[in-house]
Structures are given as C-alpha cells and as structure tokens.
Amino acid sequence: MAESPSAKKKREGIEETHGTPGAQGNGGSDGDSFPLAELRVRKVLRESARDKTIFLHGQVNGVSGDGTDAVVILEKTPFQEENISDLLKRHTKLQLQMTNDIYSTYLLYPPPQLNEIKTTVVYPATEKHLQKYLRQEVYLIRETGEDYKNISLPFIQSQSFSIQWVYNILEKKAEADRIIYENPNPSDGFVLIPDFKWNQKQLDDLYLIAISHHREIKSLRDLTSEHLPLLRNILEEGKGAILKHFAVAGSQLRIYLHYQPSYYHLHVHFTALSYDAPGCSVERAHLLSDVIDNLELDSQYYQKRALTFPLRADEALLKKFQEAGKA
Structure with missing residues (x-):
C-alpha cells in the first residue's frame, strides 16, 4: 500500500502534533528513558524469523543491587518508500555472500539512521509478563x-x-x-x-x-x-x-x-x-x-x-x- 503525498503530509502532521511513543509510553522523553545499556539478558523468551522479532527476558539492577525484571522486544522496522534511495546509495556497504549465474546474494549494511530497530519495553515486568511472551x-x-x-x-x-x-x-x-x-x-x-x-x-x-x-x-x-x-x-x-x-x-x-x-x-x-x-x-x-x-x-x-x-x-x-x- 503506497503512501500518497497527501497521506504522507497528513501523517507527518500527526507526528509533529502527537510524537512517537517511547519505550515506556512517555512520549520518547530522554529524561526518563529505559536504561537499555544496563540490561542483563537472562533468556530469549521467543523469536520469530518470519516477523524479524525477538523477545528477551532481562534484568536491571536497582539501587539495592537486586535485579528488576524487564521484557524487551526487538523488531526490525518495515521499509519506508521515501528512504529507499538513501538506503541504496548513502554510505551503504554491500558484501557478496554467493553468486551463481545471474543470481547473487549480498548482505547490505545501511547507515545507522536507516537501520532502526523498534524496541518495546515492559518494565518492571511480572511473572505473568514473562509467561505471556514465552514460547x-x-x-x-x-x-x-x-x-x-x-x-x-x-x-x-x-x-x-x-x-x-x-x-x-x-x-x-x-x-x-x-x-x-x-x-x-x-x-x-x-x-x-x-x-x-x-x-x-x-x-x-x-x-x-x-x-x-x-x-x-x-x-x-x-x-x-x-x-x-x-x-x-x-x-x-x-x-x-x-x-x-x-x-x-x-x-x-x-x-x-x-x-x-x-x-x-x-x-x-x-x-x-x-x-x-x-x-x-x-x-x-x-x-x-x-x-x-x-x-x-x-x-x-x-x-x-x-x-x-x-x-x-x-x-x-x-x-x-x-x-x-x-x-
């Protein structure tokens, strides 16, 4: 479903007004964002190669040193039509994996700004949350x-x-x-x-x-x-x-x-x-x-x-x- 120019303009207007939600639903404020760098991964709860998603059980140390459970969901974001030109041309590395006659396979390494991973956080997470995302x-x-x-x-x-x-x-x-x-x-x-x-x-x-x-x-x-x-x-x-x-x-x-x-x-x-x-x-x-x-x-x-x-x-x-x- 291609995004028409009018739809894109409307969508951008919505984002300017409402913003994009942060990991904890706080509007993406940096002041109270989740301490992702401090997360200790305890277990992979589930992963889906089809959906390009992985569900992690992690812990973050509190003031007293005890670990507080969190669920972190990492998901590859869909392609955006307006970024395709930059994706193919702008500081992108292409690494050959296989070639056979007219067919070839590569790994493409895009610039960081075009390689987003949507991250959803449940924190603090209860046992019910952990069970919910467990395969x-x-x-x-x-x-x-x-x-x-x-x-x-x-x-x-x-x-x-x-x-x-x-x-x-x-x-x-x-x-x-x-x-x-x-x-x-x-x-x-x-x-x-x-x-x-x-x-x-x-x-x-x-x-x-x-x-x-x-x-x-x-x-x-x-x-x-x-x-x-x-x-x-x-x-x-x-x-x-x-x-x-x-x-x-x-x-x-x-x-x-x-x-x-x-x-x-x-x-x-x-x-x-x-x-x-x-x-x-x-x-x-x-x-x-x-x-x-x-x-x-x-x-x-x-x-x-x-x-x-x-x-x-x-x-x-x-x-x-x-x-x-x-x-």
Whole structure:
C-alpha cells in the first residue's frame, strides 16, 4: 500500500502534533528513558524469523543491587518508500555472500539512521509478563455458551486483571496526545488511538485500536443488540477518522474483535488489509461487520453460539477447561 503525498503530509502532521511513543509510553522523553545499556539478558523468551522479532527476558539492577525484571522486544522496522534511495546509495556497504549465474546474494549494511530497530519495553515486568511472551504450545478450545457461563466467566471474575491503563487513556490521564479521534458519548462513544505495534511511519502495517467508553462490556460474549449503536459508531466513525488522517479507505481495512481478548474491556482492531497482523487469524478474529449482522439477526447471538479460540499451554484458563473435560 503506497503512501500518497497527501497521506504522507497528513501523517507527518500527526507526528509533529502527537510524537512517537517511547519505550515506556512517555512520549520518547530522554529524561526518563529505559536504561537499555544496563540490561542483563537472562533468556530469549521467543523469536520469530518470519516477523524479524525477538523477545528477551532481562534484568536491571536497582539501587539495592537486586535485579528488576524487564521484557524487551526487538523488531526490525518495515521499509519506508521515501528512504529507499538513501538506503541504496548513502554510505551503504554491500558484501557478496554467493553468486551463481545471474543470481547473487549480498548482505547490505545501511547507515545507522536507516537501520532502526523498534524496541518495546515492559518494565518492571511480572511473572505473568514473562509467561505471556514465552514460547508455548497452543491448543484450540471450542467454548459453548454454557462453557462460558460455567468455566470462562467464573475464571475471569476470579482474576485480578488490571486495566487501569485503559481507564487512563479514556480519562486522558495518559496518551491523550496520541488519540486521533473521539466520540465522547459514555455509552456509544469510543477513542481511536494508534496501537504500539505501529510506529506510524508507513501505512503498510497501519494498526489502530478503538476503545469503548462503555465500561461494562468485557468481551464479545457480553454484546447484545443494545450495543449496536456503539458498534456502528466504531465501524463508521473509525473508518471516517482513518480516511481523514491517513487517507486509507475503509475497504482497505480489516476491522475486528478478538475472542478471547487480551484484556477484558471492549476494543476493536483496525489494521491495514495487506498487513498480516498478530491475532488476525480465523480462530481468534471476528469481523466487526459480521458481529453487527449477527446481533441484528439475534440479540443473544453471542450468548448462544460456540466460539473457538486458542490458549497457550501455560494459561490458567486452559487448565480449567482440561479439569472440566473440555480440552
């Protein structure tokens, strides 16, 4: 998806206004940045050659000398069309690896300013964070409406999942400068904000999140026809805001909800259709337009139907399904 001149101008305007988030979501301020040079790598949690990403467990020594855990995610950034000329010509070293007839392979060493690595930091990190990023076997669960009531919902209610960071965004206590659109209605409104997976420098991996102002909807399972005005607002106003700010049409977007979600507050994902975003696979993603259609047909659709989703081997919810003989 090439970035048009008008989209580039709009995108640069957004960056001048909002900035690019730092590793700790503080706007990139050098004054309180993460002490990366002091990180002691303890373990590689996971790596993906396909996604050019590595997940590290490290520790940083505190004042008392004890190590504080951190998760550091290193990810090669996508190519930017406007930098290709510099990438090929400007102080770039080319090292031959192999040649055979008309085919040859090289290692290209670009100048530092064109060799960015996106770095995401979770610090201090808890054991739950370490387990979240650790490579695990994955199992597919088929959850009926009764399974949700008897297994999943009691489990969710028993856990202390903190979503204060979500409320901080909704209340403008954090990341207010990153919000690109808001419908302030407390029942049918939402905020639209770039996901941290997207650096906002190119449109190929565009990724935004719509977070509902309604605080009583945990997931897809809670949705009824009562929530159709909210869902329609997110769909139509979200597409309109993305078209205005990034010149990307709704027909070029994948708009969906996760089940199970990564946190239990209603939110909707907006990604570039050409981008194979994490979690967009059929066993987890539900297109928002389909959700709206289903609720128009039956208000209790998501209370009745069976839903399929993946669970990692270390997840406590999987153990609950196994104990019930459902996995």
